[in-house]
Amino acid sequence: MIELSWRGRVAVLTLDRPDKHNALTAELCERIRTAVASAAQARALVLTGNGRSFCSGADLDEVHTAGFRDELYRMLHAVTAAPVPVVAAVHGAAIGAGTQLAIAADLRVVSPAARFAVPTARIGLAVDPWTIRRLALLAGHGAARRMLLACDPIDADAALACGLADRPGDLDDALDWAAGMADLAPLTVGYTKRVLGEVFEPGLAGDVATELDAAFEACWASGDFAEGRLSRAEKRPPVFRGR
Known part of the structure; x- marks a missing residue:
């Protein structure tokens, strides 16, 4: 369900459910969280997905089951709390929990086919306050309101324009960027990441x-x-x- 590989000092975590567009289950969330912890010696981490989608969201056969939501948020916060830069290489759909996973990363590289959406209001679900605030911080309040209140999707060009995405490119571009970060002073990078989190996302x-x-x-x-x-x-x- 996942692959953890290495490119020098960069850990590459690949979601591997291409037949399900990398939809998240409780087990997959747990495996991602464990893989992030096991990559503690990395200097940078890249998240990506096999197949046409980065992550199509929660597996709708599981989203209503006991425990899924807890596993999802444990995983998202583990990604955010990783002490190294985390880059999401988004090459296709990142829908619902897929957008949540992408914004849990520090930076996002998007291919032309990338697409973000949080259509929870279409199916009677809701995302937590952390997700709403982080999305608004990254994409701006206007884009966040369109995505959350109108369930409008954001394509790659719009994501780059509003700040939801940081660079255009494919997985190789994300790996090259992460490799450059891996050469930086790790204590400085870790400290800076921590300050950014504390200053801009303090507890409510x-x-x-x-x-x-x-x-x-x-x-x-x-x-x-x-x-x-x-x-x-x-x-x-x-x-x-x-x-």
């Missing part, structure tokens, strides 16, 4: 965090969430009622 104030977490949980416990699941099983458009 207690009351705000509590209220937002409650609203997030309410989405997952709602009738609309159940309707999204039922409509998929019945192969029909969902009818959401806001409760």
Whole structure:
């Protein structure tokens, strides 16, 4: 389900479910988290996917199961907390949890076919406050609002224009960029990454965090969430009622 290889001092973590467009399961999330930890001696890490997609999101056969959401967020935060630069090489669709994985990385290299989207409102799901804030910090509030409130996708050109993506290119370009980072002073890079995280993504104030977490949980416990699941099983458009 994943491959961990090395290019010099750069670890390359490849999602390997091409038949499922690298859709995330709880097991795959756990394996990614473990692989990130096992690459602790790397000077840089590149994330990519086999096949046509970077990551098509959560496997919809698992997204409603107990434990998937916890494994997803443990994995995302492990990627973000990696002490070395993490580069996502996005060569195709990065949808839902695929966009979350891409923004958990520090930097993104995109091919012309790259596409980002967070269409949770179409199926009655919700992403956590961390995802919304990080997406807005990277892509800007306008792009984040379009992606989250209107479920509009962002293609490679738009991602580069708004700052969601950092460079155009393919996997080789991402590897070359990461190799350059691997030559930099690791203590300086690790310190700088930590400061960027602490300054721009500090923990939310207690009351705000509590209220937002409650609203997030309410989405997952709602009738609309159940309707999204039922409509998929019945192969029909969902009818959401806001409760």
